[in-house]
Amino acid sequence: MSFSVEVLAGIAIELQRGIGHQDRFQRLITTLRQVLACDASALLRYESRQFIPLAIDGLAQDVLGRRFTLEGHPRLEAIARAGDVVRFPADSDLPDPYDGLIPGQESLKVHACVGLPLFAGQNLIGALTLDAMTPEQFEVFSDEELRLVAALAAGALSNALLIEQLESQNMLPGSSGVFEPIKETHMIGLSPAMTQLKKEIEIVAGSDLNVLIGGETGTGKELVAKAIHQGSPRAVNPLVYLNCAALPESVAESELFGHVKGAFTGAISNRSGKFEMADNGTLFLDEIGELSLALQAKLLRVLQYGDIQRVGDDRSLRVDVRVLAATNRDLREEVLAGRFRADLFHRLSVFPLFVPPLRERGDDVVLLAGYFCEQCRLRLGLSRVVLSPGARRHLLNYGWPGNVRELEHAIHRAVVLARATRAGD
Numbered sequence: 566m567s568f569s570v571e572v573l574a575g576i577a578i579e580l581q582r583g584i585g586h587q588d589r590f591q592r593l594i595t596t597l598r599q600v601l602a603c604d605a606s607a608l609l610r611y612e613s614r615q616f617i618p619l620a621i622d623g624l625a626q627d628v629l630g631r632r633f634t635l636e637g638h639p640r641l642e643a644i645a646r647a648g649d650v651v652r653f654p655a656d657s658d659l660p661d662p663y664d665g666l667i668p669g670q671e672s673l674k675v676h677a678c679v680g681l682p683l684f685a686g687q688n689l690i691g692a693l694t695l696d697a698m699t700p701e702q703f704e705v706f707s708d709e710e711l712r713l714v715a716a717l718a719a720g721a722l723s724n725a726l727l728i729e730q731l732e733s734q735n736m737l738p739g740s741s742g743v744f745e746p747i748k749e750t751h752m753i754g755l756s757p758a759m760t761q762l763k764k765e766i767e768i769v770a771g772s773d774l775n776v777l778i779g780g781e782t783g784t785g786k787e788l789v790a791k792a793i794h795q796g797s798p799r800a801v802n803p804l805v806y807l808n809c810a811a812l813p814e815s816v817a818e819s820e821l822f823g824h825v826k827g828a829f830t831g832a833i834s835n836r837s838g839k840f841e842m843a844d845n846g847t848l849f850l851d852e853i854g855e856l857s858l859a860l861q862a863k864l865l866r867v868l869q870y871g872d873i874q875r876v877g878d879d880r881s882l883r884v885d886v887r888v889l890a891a892t893n894r895d896l897r898e899e900v901l902a903g904r905f906r907a908d909l910f911h912r913l914s915v916f917p918l919f920v921p922p923l924r925e926r927g928d929d930v931v932l933l934a935g936y937f938c939e940q941c942r943l944r945l946g947l948s949r950v951v952l953s954p955g956a957r958r959h960l961l962n963y964g965w966p967g968n969v970r971e972l973e974h975a976i977h978r979a980v981v982l983a984r985a986t987r988a989g990d
Contacts, residue, residue, distance in 0.1 A: 587755075590620035590725075593718060594693075598622045601706065603697040605667050605675075608718065609633070609641075610691045610726075611683075616641050619691075619722075625666045626928060627935025627952055630753050637943045638662045644680035644692050650708045650715070651680040655700035663696055665951035676700040681711055683719035691722050752788055753936050754929035758921040762789070769916045770796030775868065777853075777913040778891040780920030783970030786891040789920055790849040799887055802846030807839045810852035817860055824876035840873050840884050847887045853913070854894040854905060865909045888913070923965040923972060930960050933969060937976035950980055 594606040605623035609616035616633040635642040640659040644651050653659065654677075661675040677700050681693040693715060695703065752763060769776055770793045778786045787806070794804040812820055823838030839848055850856075856864065867873055868888060872881040890913050899905035923930055931952075938950040952960075956979075965971055 587620065589721060591622070593721065594620050594622045597693070597695065597714065601695055601697075601703065603677075603695050603702055604670075605663060605694075605696040607663075607694045608691065608722070609694065610722070611645065611689050616645075616692060623667060623696075624663060625668055625935075625952065625957075627931045627938065627957070628663070628666055629755070630932030630935035631939040632751075632936060633662050633939070634943065637939075640678065640680070641692070641694075644682050644694070645689060647680070647682060648684075649682070650711045651682075652703065653678040653680070660948060661696065663694075665949050667696070667698075668954075670698060673698065677702045679703050679711065681715035681718070683715060683722055685719065685723040685726070690719070690726060693718050751936075752785070752792055753932050754926055755932065756921075756926040756929045758925055759929060762918065762920065763792075765916075765918055766792050767796065769793060769918070771798070772916070773797075773799075773887055774916045775888045775890070775913050776915075777896070777910075777917045778889065778920065779896075779917060780891075780893065781922050781968055782893045783968035784920040784922055785969050786893075786920050787849065787851065789918060790847075790889045790891065793889060794847045794849075797847070797887070799846050803843055804847045804849060805839050805843035806849050806851065808851045810855040812855075814857060817856070818863065819876050821860070821864070822873045822875055825878045835875075838873070838875065840867060840886055841882065843886045844884045845886075847889060850888060850890045852892060853890040854892040854896060854899055858904075858906065861906045861909050865906060865912060868909075868912045923968045928961070930965065930972060931957055933972055934960050934976055937973050938980065941977055941980040945980065945984065947980075947984065 590608050594608050597603075598606040603623070605621070607621045607624060607628070608619045610619050611617075614635045616635075616638075618629050618631065618633075621628050633641050635645055638660075640653060640657070640661055643653075643659065653661070657678075661678055664674045665672070667673075667675065675696045675698065677697040679695040681695075682689055683691040683693065697703065752759070752766075754760075766789060776790075776793060778789050780786050791804065794800060807820060809817075819836070819838065821838050821840060823836050823841055825835050850864075867884070867886075871885065872883050874881055896905050896910050896914070900907045900910050923933075934952060934957075938952060941947070942950040960972075967974075
């Protein structure tokens with residue numbers, strides 16, 4: 566068996582039929598799995614020495630949430646280093662990253678695997694992986710035929726990443742068109758709620774607006790702030806973090822604005838505050854609803870006039886800082902109750918964002934579980950961590966009042982308990 570012109574043309578057509586990149590990628594790997602009669606196929610994006618799944622077929626859903634580091638997966642490292650078609654024999658000593666992740670065959674190891682590295686010029690941008698339970702499944706396809714498939718996939722992925730870069734940076738004609746992959750922000754999720762949030766982040770990131778990020782505890786508001794900063798012109802400068810809920814009233818002003826030597830007992834030297842540290846960058850104020858009304862007034866002045874005063878100093882310092890604030894409170898109700906200044910609320914909420922609770926994100930819980938499983942596998946030095954079908958059902962049926970943070974702790978605890986149980990057998 567070999568690829569006919571019609572087959573290759575069909576693959577090319579599938580890459581053009583989808584409405585969006587995700588749809589095209591899914592069509593590609595689904596078509597490849599059918600043409601090659603293999604058990605699983607995946608399209609991976611390469612970034613920062615790890616492979617990030619973009620589309621899968623024949624693999625457990627949680628694979629989409631996993632991040633495969635080269636250090637943790639020697640077979641993927643071999644693909645990244647090869648620069649050409651890589652065939653792994655059934656008796657390969659290198660473990661397959663998808664062992665236990667093919668539904669219905671969790672207890673069996675993958676027998677045959679082909680890896681196709683994808684390039685944009687000389688830059689590695691991704692890989693196609695093809696897996697089969699039959700050892701000789703890919704022997705009928707020549708390396709040249711597989712290179713053609715890789716070339717089609719590489720072209721589609723390269724175009725998608727370039728368009729993503731142009732959209733996120735809002736490049737104008739005449740701007741540098743050098744291809745630079747967009748850095749991942751670990752905001753995992755494909756649900757409509759998360760897709761909408763990611764679109765809103767892209768819209769506001771390139772501006773210099775202050776942003777108020779709302780959402781329940783544990784939903785990932787800090788990740789949203791990091792994504793906004795990374796997508797902004799300020800990304801080359803610091804993102805400074807301050808948890809307002811952890812600030813005693815006596816030191817809160819000094820933490821925000823700094824102090825001079827002798828300003829109070831214990832002030833033995835001049836000290837910069839968070840605003841100075843974030844100059845020309847971004848300041849993320851977590852749990853801003855916990856600030857006292859007096860500090861709210863001083864924060865409002867900074868937002869209005871762009872200057873600060875260190876504690877104990879009469880001089881003003883100019884700062885250029887973008888403020889991102891987060892809260893799990895309803896600040897509108899706090900304003901009505903007199904616990905939060907209305908003018909500060911309006912200054913911060915020019916472009917409000919809301920991070921949805923995990924219970925409203927559907928199958929995202931399974932993707933996030935896959936991400937945490939892979940983290941645990943690396944941290945504990947395990948060969949693999951696989952979610953059983955029963956575990957997936959439980960993840961989807963539970964309400965997760967503690968949101969993503971609760972899920973993370975639950976996965977880590979379950980992995981540790983499973984390891985202990987196996988060790989005791």
